Amino acid sequence: MINGAGVIAGVSIAHGQASVDDIEAACTENQRRAVESLLDQSGVEEAYVLQTCNRAEAYVVAPEASVGRAALERYRADVSDDAVVEMGHEESLRHLLRVAAGLESIVLGEDQILGQVRDAYEDSRGVGAMGPVLENGVTKAMHVGERARTETAINEGTVSLGSAAVNLANRKRDLASATALVVGAGEMGSLVAKALDGAVERVLVANRTVPHAEHLVSRLDVAGDALGLNGVSTAIERADLVITATGSPDHVVTVETMDRAGDTLVIDLAQPRDVPPAADDLDSVTVKDMDALESVTAASRKRRESAAEKVEQLVDEEFEHLLTQYKRKRADQVIAGMYESAERMKARELSTALEKLDLDEEEREVVESMADALVSQLLAPPTQSLRDAAEEDDWTTINTALQLFDPEFGSDVPEFVSSMDPEEIPEDMKAEMPQAVLNQLDD
Secondary structure (H helix, E strand, O other): OOOOOOOOEEEEEOOOOOOOOHHHHHHHOOOOHHHHHOOOOOOOOOEEEEEEOEEEEEEEEEEEEHHHHHHHHOOOOOOHHHHEEOHHHHHHHHHHHHHOOOOOOOOOOOOOOHHHHHHHHHHHOOOOOOOOOOOOOOHHHHHHHHHHHHOOOOOOOOOOOOHHHHHHHHHHHHOOEEEEEEEEOOOHHHHHHHHOOOOOOOEEEEEHHHHHHHHHOOOOOOEEEEEEEHHHHHHHHOOOOEEOOOOOOOOOOOHHHHHHOOOEEEEOOOOOOOOOOHHHOOEEEEEOOOOHHHHHHHHHHHHHHHHHHHHHHHHHHHHHHHHHHHHHHHHHHHHHHHHHHHHHHHHHHHHHHHHOOOOHHHHHHHHHHHHHHHHHHHHHHHHHHHHHHOOOOHHHHHHHHHHOOOOOOOOOHHHHHHHOHHOOOOOOHHHHOOOHHHHHOOO
């Protein structure tokens, strides 16, 4: 099969239809290894995995949609069917554009998703899984995400999960004199700490690498301290608010630790979770996760609806450009493959014929011109059919042509060979031509 001729199959387990538990069940410990696992599946040519705190999505490219869907079964195996959205080729492409533009985020228009899409792209490319089909789709998605944020107001105001988490905390607690503990100093933890700056009296930042936590604290105007993850248990006892956002595959606190914390609000933004769900059963502890942020973001979503309409139009426009790009590329690749095969056959047969004939330069040019015309006329109908199939989104016809095309064209001479003018061919040349061709020319 010509490179780039496969179709995309995708699955999405995201906050819109899936719970935190569903997303956690789908997410693997390592995004890059998830890509490698998909690439190992039979028939998979390309793969891309996007895992964030509120979504787990996987896309593969295979010769046929059924092959791609079968390969994705393992990725979604531990998730109930009602939490999974399956997507075909065009659905996957449009969804990727919408995700990067922030239209599918809990916080409409949030900026972090664009960086996450880009990181996932680098992970896929790093293991050799980013081929021409997904390359076009994901890079187009990143382009759309950038346009959405520079050409519209979709990311104005509260546009991060970190700030949404602090808004949620404000609804539940008086933060003015509170001590907040942020567990994790990565991108999400930094957003949380920034949102807490000025909203609380003190910020504690715990991180696996203490220098990173110290750097984050140094950027805050509010009083703060940095500590390692081994100091979280003690810090929790001092904190009124705990917001966790690590990348740890395991819980970073225990139920026993939370039981000693006293009256504490915990907001867990991590995927997988940093805090055991059982901690919410404690009388003195209130635990909120990603599902609780939906209500907080509703107001900001409403304010951005006008901008979102413009982004929707942008997505539609770029989606059509992307489809046209795929259609042209798909048809052009197949057509180029046919012509390459035909040219090889023509060159071989011309060489054989010319070795047997004693021709001057003008006669040789006539023979070569005839060979060129034969190739052009022979390939004209399939060329048009493939272009029509591409315009009509008939991927089945195109893939069939790729798999079944006979580069030797069989032994029979097509009927339209008779359109060649026999008067242009010298008699001594005709004596050396195959009888099947002569019969067609004489008819």
